[in-house]
Amino acid sequence: MLEHLFTETVQKTMGEEGYGAWRSISAPDAVSLSFGFPYPDSFPNEELLTAARDLFAEEGDVALQYTGGENAQSLAGIVAEQAARRGVDCDPEQVVLTNGATHAIDVVCRTFLEPDDGVFVEAPTFMGALRLFEGYGADVTGLPMDADGLDVSAMADELAARRDEGRPLPKLCYTIPTFHNPRGVTLPLDRRERLLELAAEYDFVVLEDDAYGELRYDGDPLPPLKALDETGRVVRVGTYSKTIAPGVRTGWVVADGDVAEQIDRMNAGGTNRFTQGVVARYCRDGHYDRTVAAVREAYERRRDVMLDRLESYMPPEAEWSDPDGGFFVWVTLPEGVDTSAMLTRAGEEGVVYLPGEHFYADGRGERSLRLSFSHASPEEIDDGIAALARAAEAAIESR
Amino acid sequence: MLEHLFTETVQKTMGEEGYGAWRSISAPDAVSLSFGFPYPDSFPNEELLTAARDLFAEEGDVALQYTGGENAQSLAGIVAEQAARRGVDCDPEQVVLTNGATHAIDVVCRTFLEPDDGVFVEAPTFMGALRLFEGYGADVTGLPMDADGLDVSAMADELAARRDEGRPLPKLCYTIPTFHNPRGVTLPLDRRERLLELAAEYDFVVLEDDAYGELRYDGDPLPPLKALDETGRVVRVGTYSKTIAPGVRTGWVVADGDVAEQIDRMNAGGTNRFTQGVVARYCRDGHYDRTVAAVREAYERRRDVMLDRLESYMPPEAEWSDPDGGFFVWVTLPEGVDTSAMLTRAGEEGVVYLPGEHFYADGRGERSLRLSFSHASPEEIDDGIAALARAAEAAIESR
Numbered sequence: 001m002l003e004h005l006f007t008e009t010v011q012k013t014m015g016e017e018g019y020g021a022w023r024s025i026s027a028p029d030a031v032s033l034s035f036g037f038p039y040p041d042s043f044p045n046e047e048l049l050t051a052a053r054d055l056f057a058e059e060g061d062v063a064l065q066y067t068g069g070e071n072a073q074s075l076a077g078i079v080a081e082q083a084a085r086r087g088v089d090c091d092p093e094q095v096v097l098t099n100g101a102t103h104a105i106d107v108v109c110r111t112f113l114e115p116d117d118g119v120f121v122e123a124p125t126f127m128g129a130l131r132l133f134e135g136y137g138a139d140v141t142g143l144p145m146d147a148d149g150l151d152v153s154a155m156a157d158e159l160a161a162r163r164d165e166g167r168p169l170p171k172l173c174y175t176i177p178t179f180h181n182p183r184g185v186t187l188p189l190d191r192r193e194r195l196l197e198l199a200a201e202y203d204f205v206v207l208e209d210d211a212y213g214e215l216r217y218d219g220d221p222l223p224p225l226k227a228l229d230e231t232g233r234v235v236r237v238g239t240y241s242k243t244i245a246p247g248v249r250t251g252w253v254v255a256d257g258d259v260a261e262q263i264d265r266m267n268a269g270g271t272n273r274f275t276q277g278v279v280a281r282y283c284r285d286g287h288y289d290r291t292v293a294a295v296r297e298a299y300e301r302r303r304d305v306m307l308d309r310l311e312s313y314m315p316p317e318a319e320w321s322d323p324d325g326g327f328f329v330w331v332t333l334p335e336g337v338d339t340s341a342m343l344t345r346a347g348e349e350g351v352v353y354l355p356g357e358h359f360y361a362d363g364r365g366e367r368s369l370r371l372s373f374s375h376a377s378p379e380e381i382d383d384g385i386a387a388l389a390r391a392a393e394a395a396i397e398s399r
Numbered sequence: 400m401l402e403h404l405f406t407e408t409v410q411k412t413m414g415e416e417g418y419g420a421w422r423s424i425s426a427p428d429a430v431s432l433s434f435g436f437p438y439p440d441s442f443p444n445e446e447l448l449t450a451a452r453d454l455f456a457e458e459g460d461v462a463l464q465y466t467g468g469e470n471a472q473s474l475a476g477i478v479a480e481q482a483a484r485r486g487v488d489c490d491p492e493q494v495v496l497t498n499g500a501t502h503a504i505d506v507v508c509r510t511f512l513e514p515d516d517g518v519f520v521e522a523p524t525f526m527g528a529l530r531l532f533e534g535y536g537a538d539v540t541g542l543p544m545d546a547d548g549l550d551v552s553a554m555a556d557e558l559a560a561r562r563d564e565g566r567p568l569p570k571l572c573y574t575i576p577t578f579h580n581p582r583g584v585t586l587p588l589d590r591r592e593r594l595l596e597l598a599a600e601y602d603f604v605v606l607e608d609d610a611y612g613e614l615r616y617d618g619d620p621l622p623p624l625k626a627l628d629e630t631g632r633v634v635r636v637g638t639y640s641k642t643i644a645p646g647v648r649t650g651w652v653v654a655d656g657d658v659a660e661q662i663d664r665m666n667a668g669g670t671n672r673f674t675q676g677v678v679a680r681y682c683r684d685g686h687y688d689r690t691v692a693a694v695r696e697a698y699e700r701r702r703d704v705m706l707d708r709l710e711s712y713m714p715p716e717a718e719w720s721d722p723d724g725g726f727f728v729w730v731t732l733p734e735g736v737d738t739s740a741m742l743t744r745a746g747e748e749g750v751v752y753l754p755g756e757h758f759y760a761d762g763r764g765e766r767s768l769r770l771s772f773s774h775a776s777p778e779e780i781d782d783g784i785a786a787l788a789r790a791a792e793a794a795i796e797s798r
Binding site (some may be wrong): 001002003005006007010014035037039040041042043045049052053060061062063064065066068091098099100101102105106110111112113114128131132135165171172203204205231232233234239245247248249256258259262265266268269270271272273274275300382 | 400401402404407408409412413428433434436437439440441442446448452455459460461462463464497499501502504505506509510511512513526527530534539548571595602604630631632640644645646647648650655657659661665666667668669670671672673674714
């Protein structure tokens with residue numbers, strides 16, 4: 001009825017899968033290694049209830065008012081302090097609170113992206129961000145990655161070629177430099193620095209998604225891109241979804257002052273000041289640090305089990321990444337295997353995953369798949385990888 | 400640094416006041432009649448804590464997971480049932496949950512509005528919606544109102560003139576037909592029907608904002624526009640901010656199936672499934688109906704006091720609206736008074752309000768102002784109106 005009144009972008013993308021469509025893949029009795037969901041029992045239900053009760057006791061009705069109270073207002077400062085521990089020097093005024101990291105990416109898009117603007121992403125990349133960029137009508141280009149993450153040299157070549165040929169340069173580069181989703185890799189320091197040089201040379205925004213940055217299990221911390229940013233080109237987004245719970249729906253953007261101001265102005269519609277107040281109380285009471293330490297340990301154990309079982313069970317033709325943190329392992333099977341087609345058999349064997357094609361703008365990723373070790377128990381991971389190995393063997397044989 | 404990379408709309412509107420800028424008007428010791436905030440003590444803190452505790456007990460960790468649990472999933476059905484009581488016949492599939500009503504308006508804009516698209520609004524109208532439409536680069540036209548709300552005949556004339564002269568027709572008409580913000584008026588049935596006829600004839604979307612519709616204190620209920628909509632042109636938005644608490648940040652869009660599907664697809668970034676679960680439990684336990692009945696009574700009393708004191712205290716040149724529901728009274732002072740200039744004196748006398756100009760896209764409303772009776776106590780309302788009368792008398796004298 002009203003279809004002809006939809007925006008051009010909506011009309012163009014109407015037939016495509018929506019945000020979250022990848023969640024419909026399931027097999028009721030199979031172990032799910034599909035989603036980047038925190039594991040059951042990781043959520044601090046009682047601590048959050050206590051924080052809510054204390055919030056009401058401290059602030060009375062203001063806690064549920066539009067503005068929130070002092071706790072909600074203190075959260076930007078808490079985010080800034082936590083950022084400082086990661087090496088990002090920022091004031092509370094540079095923090096824009098959002099309803100989670102995807103909403104954070106969305107308000108950054110709203111501030112910068114016009115239809116047909118160029119966006120560089122890693123290929124593969126977080127499917128939620130891909131859907132958002134497509135929703136803005138952006139022209140998305142997937143750049144190659146290797147075992148160290150984004151191939152910055154290839155990026156430099158692409159930029160130079162575009163400039164030489166007079167083709168449009170990107171306005172924004174979206175990257176997950178630390179514990180990449182879905183590849184699990186982390187960008188080394190020299191590539192981080194080179195990426196920022198390219199941004200300055202070719203005049204684009206670097207959108208750094210650091211959703212998993214707090215969850216390192218091995219190796220030394222690397223500075224986030226924003227910590228290395230001397231020209232104000234990096235806009236950083238993060239979230240409490242992985243460290244407290246998705247249900248608090250609280251994320252943030254960190255950007256330089258004038259950029260933060262405009263992003264905040266575009267962030268209309270309001271964020272949840274009540275859950276912001278609860279999260280602030282929760283952090284102030286020391287629960288955040290305790291929870292992050294506890295979940296880090298639990299995720300490390302799950303990762304270790306997953307990598308060990310991949311080594312034990314998988315056919316020799318399979319390869320996978322070796323993440324130092326985050327939630328994901330990226331598995332690549334030999335040429336000729338189609339992981340979307342393989343999913344039915346995998347479900348019958350007892351495991352589901354996300355086929356690689358979800359993480360590409362152009363349908364590549366046919367022989368890859370993403371495993372998440374965040375949600376399943378170590379025992380389930382053992383069963384799941386055994387099932388995956390059976391499905392992979394069958395798929396390799398029947399090529 | 401990155402200013403030149405902002406979208407055209409952001410660059411054009413950078414100097415303008417942002418969403419919520421109107422909140423900066425305050426005088427610490429004055430009674431605030433400025434904002435449509437629910438009154439202190441109206442918030443069901445304990446009931447919401449109990450609902451959260453019960454939710455955890457019932458669903459365990461799923462309550463804080465990305466997907467939420469069965470309670471969160473049941474909320475669309477609860478919204479549909481509550482809509483049915485108001486005469487709007489809809490399925491849960493037609494309900495798109497959002498982070499409040501302004502976010503609901505935002506996702507509707509995202510689905511329909513391109514830069515320069517025409518948007519008709521009532522003049523005056525809700526300033527938050529105005530900022531959103533401006534943020535989308537829309538071409539906003541304020542239509543005249545009278546004591547019965549939107550002047551639908553004037554609208555018909557404007558539409559006919561545009562068609563005859565080949566000027567662009569609007570894509571969307573935003574209206575608050577019931578207990579209008581800021582005017583407090585309610586559109587009669589015949590005008591509602593005429594508005595829908597015009598939408599069909601001139602092919603535009605009617606965006607019905609019914610944020611206050613549950614809060615009627617006098618007179619018989621009128622059907623919402625969506626209840627009269629036979630052609631699927633009405634997209635309806637509502638919220639629990641006024642009936643439960645702003646802190647639950649839960650609103651909705653109701654639209655016909657295919658429109659709801661696209662709006663949902665544009666609603667990326669996630670809504671708060673945890674607070675949705677809490678609200679669903681809260682409603683299921685009967686708290687919603689009890690709270691609405693209680694706050695309705697409390698608001699009626701505040702409205703009565705405000706209207707009574709306006710009658711008793713205000714100079715004879717002043718006029719004001721007589722709302723049957725909602726939160727607001729619209730006061731108009733004689734020609735030559737500037738309510739923005741008057742605000743300083745009003746603050747000194749002991750009251751603050753929102754000057755009329757905030758509610759117009761084009762700076763009109765100079766001699767009008769909005770009073771909210773929702774937040775102040777009856778005693779404060781008495782003091783506030785007395786102070787307003789003194790300020791108004793002084794402003795009238797010094798014209």
